[in-house]
Amino acid sequence: xxYILLIYGDEQAWAGLSKEEMEAMYAGHNAxxxxxxxxxxxxxxxxxxxxxxxxxxxxxxGGSKTIDGPFAETKEQLAGYYxxxxxxxxxxxxxxxxxxxxxxxxxxxxxxx
Numbered sequence: 001x002x003y004i005l006l007i008y009g010d011e012q013a014w015a016g017l018s019k020e021e022m023e024a025m026y027a028g029h030n031a032x033x034x035x036x037x038x039x040x041x042x043x044x045x046x047x048x049x050x051x052x053x054x055x056x057x058x059x060x061x062g063g064s065k066t067i068d069g070p071f072a073e074t075k076e077q078l079a080g081y082y083x084x085x086x087x088x089x090x091x092x093x094x095x096x097x098x099x100x101x102x103x104x105x106x107x108x109x110x111x112x113x
Contacts, residue, residue, distance in 0.1 A: 007102075009079055036084065043083060
């Protein structure tokens with residue numbers, strides 16, 4: 001079954017990381033990807049650009065409107081994701097708990113249709 005692991009956190013906190021801290025985070029994600037591969041978990045994923053680069057289409061009143069920025073004001077921003085293919089939810093949750101760089105924030109685990 002396929003699950004998406006949505007990585008949420010505080011963009012401002014990430015922007016404040018030192019070069020060494022950022023390199024350590026990327027190294028952690030590279031090791032995480034290697035562990036997924038070694039475990040035979042099929043996956044894909046990507047880091048997302050900051051919410052300041054987003055464009056949203058808001059629907060209502062029978063039409064749509066293009067607006068700059070994220071969909072909604074939040075304390076945590078969607079920073080990236082992994083799509084994994086595992087046998088059951090418990091395995092997906094296990095991988096989510098191993099997400100690198102998560103001293104705070106949230107990893108949402110959602111099955112794909």
